[in-house]
Structure formats: C-alpha cells, structure tokens
Amino acid sequence: MPGLHQRGKALFLMIFGLPFVMIGVGLFIFAVHELSRASTISDAGLALFVMAFSLPFGGLGGFLVLGPLVEARSARHVRYALTDRAAYVARSAPFASLKVYPILPSSALELELGKRAFTVWLHVRQERSSDGDQETVRAGFENIAEGEKVYHLIRDLQGKTDT
Numbered sequence: 001m002p003g004l005h006q007r008g009k010a011l012f013l014m015i016f017g018l019p020f021v022m023i024g025v026g027l028f029i030f031a032v033h034e035l036s037r038a039s040t041i042s043d044a045g046l047a048l049f050v051m052a053f054s055l056p057f058g059g060l061g062g063f064l065v066l067g068p069l070v071e072a073r074s075a076r077h078v079r080y081a082l083t084d085r086a087a088y089v090a091r092s093a094p095f096a097s098l099k100v101y102p103i104l105p106s107s108a109l110e111l112e113l114g115k116r117a118f119t120v121w122l123h124v125r126q127e128r129s130s131d132g133d134q135e136t137v138r139a140g141f142e143n144i145a146e147g148e149k150v151y152h153l154i155r156d157l158q159g160k161t162d163t
Contacts, residue, residue, distance in 0.1 A: 006114075010068035017064025024058025027051075080141045082150065084157055087122050087141070101139060103157050110138070111151040118147020122154055 031051035038044035077093035087101045101107075101123040110121040123139040141150055 010072075013064050013068055017061045020057050020061025021065055022061070024054045024056075024061055027054030028058060075143060078142075080144065082153060084160075087154070089139070089141070099139065103154060105158050107158065109151065109154055109158070110140075111147060113147075114143070117143040117145060118151075119143060120147050120151050120154065 027050055031047045031054060035044055035047035035051070038047055074093075077091055079090045079092075081088040081090070084103075086103055089099045089101070091097045103122070107122060112119040112121065119140065119142045121138040121140040123137075127135050127137050129135045141147070144150060
C-alpha cells in the first residue's frame with residue numbers, strides 16, 4: 001500500500017533533517033563564495049575544508065528529509081504472491097529481485113497491526129551480528145491492506161502442509 005504508514009515518525013524525521021539541509025547548503029554556498037574570493041592558498045584551503053565539511057551535513061539532512069518520501073513511493077515496486085507452498089516477494093526497483101519463503105508448519109509467523117496497513121512477517125529467524133548480539137531477521141508482506149486475511153491464509157496453509 002503506497003503512502004506514509006508512520007506519519008508521525010516520518011514528519012519528525014523530516015523536521016529534524018531540515019536544519020541539517022539548511023546548514024549544509026548554507027555552508028556549501030558560503031564556501032564556494034569564499035573560494036572565489038580567496039587571495040591566498042590558505043584561504044582557498046579553508047574554503048575547500050568548509051565545503052567538504054558541509055557535504056555530510058547536507059547529505060544527512062537530505063536523507064532524513066527525502067528518505068520517508070522515497071520509502072512511501074517504494075511500495076509501487078513491490079509485488080506479493082502467495083501459493084499453497086510458498087510466499088513470493090518480487091521487487092522491481094532499485095534492483096530486481098525475487099525472494100521465495102517456503103510455508104512450513106515450523107515457520108514463525110507474526111502479524112504487525114498498523115493504522116492503515118498491516119505487515120505479515122512469515123520468515124523470522126535469530127542470527128548473531130558481527131558483535132555477537134542476537135538479531136531478529138524478518139521478511140514478509142509489508143504494509144498490505146488485508147493483512148489479517150493473509151495471516152489467516154498462511155496459518156491455514158501451515159496446518160495443511162505435509163513435511
């Protein structure tokens with residue numbers, strides 16, 4: 001389902017990122033202006049340093065401001081399919097991929113309720129991260145309109161699967 005699903009979080013990130021964008025762009029413009037007026041090599045070096053310093057600020061701010069908007073549009077490039085043996089997640093952008101998750105009686109299944117959309121996690125496993133901590137890796141049908149129906153369909157399929 002396209003759109004912003006966690007509007008409060010997205011709005012907070014966008015507002016929080018705005019000063020970073022403004023500072024980054026302002027510093028970059030200031031540095032370009034000072035570089036054009038530099039009379040010595042040290043002035044030019046300082047202007048280049050300020051220019052380089054501004055790039056992470058602008059990049060972080062741009063990520064925070066534009067990230068939720070990109071995520072809201074990304075749902076257009078994801079397709080989900082469910083058969084009696086597996087669940088399929090096909091992505092067409094930014095890189096085409098097809099992931100298959102077999103439906104087994106032992107597979108963990110989770111339903112995450114949302115205000116506008118539901119998420120059905122059908123592939124949940126524990127992994128160790130590089131620093132030795134336990135991480136939960138989840139995959140499934142994210143932000144779908146009829147998540148409860150899909151959850152019950154998968155539950156029914158888990159009961160019928162013979163392994």
